[in-house]
Amino acid sequence: MTSNLAAVSYGVNLSPESLDAVRKVLADAGAEVSAESQTGDERFAVHTADVDVRLDSPDALSDLRRRVAGSALTGTDTALVPAGLRQAGRKLLIMDVDSTLIQQEVIELLAAYAGKREEVAAVTEAAMRGELDFAQSLHARVAVLAGLPAAVVDSVREEVRLSLGAAELVAAFKKAGHVVAVVSGGFNQILGPIAGELGLDYWIANELEIVDGALTGKVLGAVIDRAAKEKYLRQWAAAEGIDLEHTIAVGDGANDLDMLGAAGIGVAFNAKPAVRAVADAAINMPYLDAVRHIANV
16 A cells, blocks of 8 residues: 655754655655655754655554664654644644653652652653553652652742743644643642643643642552553543544653554654654654644644
């Protein structure tokens, strides 16, 4: 069968040599490349080309994506995006929060007030690499917060910084009439104000238990883990009447893998190697709004 794709190359060093390397891989696969165009700003450049190529299975597309990724020169990434997704009238963008929508890991910021930042950061890193069960690691990390005054949550909220381009990405999707959601292994007490400021359509995270003005070191209810992230992607897409093929998921850690795999395209944002290895596309620069060029928004 013939697949209609867009080859979207982007990066801080988008050179002619980079594009030639991508063109060669596509040509070797028998693809016809047409309608090339270029855009971007002073931060990064974007080059898009229409691609017609015969692919017999989803595995064939995955193989072509790997070959294209392997051809990339330093400072360049290329996403092969189904034309149907880019042309869809309504899309759903769903994102992880810590180290994706925002620059920090909130649990580490909280742990700093307990004098446990380095210890917790090591556990977080292992969990994001997929070496630890996420729910178990979360309970262990939150336990070190027991006894901290609830006011530290407000202090941490002031420390949080959106990733570069995050606000612009959300605004562009919303202006175009699309749906924006976030699902987080972090905490509602931090995410709630951010969701309100950005005007997100859907959001959910874990809930820190607070009793008598202090953190108990526990979370309430079921943990938002990798299975939950995929569940909410499917649930929110269905509620909006948006086909899964028209969804874009973005994350950086192992607990995002199910969500990335279920979406129409899964994007690894400055992600751990295990995530980059299986994601449909990768962004290896600090600008989250590169996602809008992948999705044609």
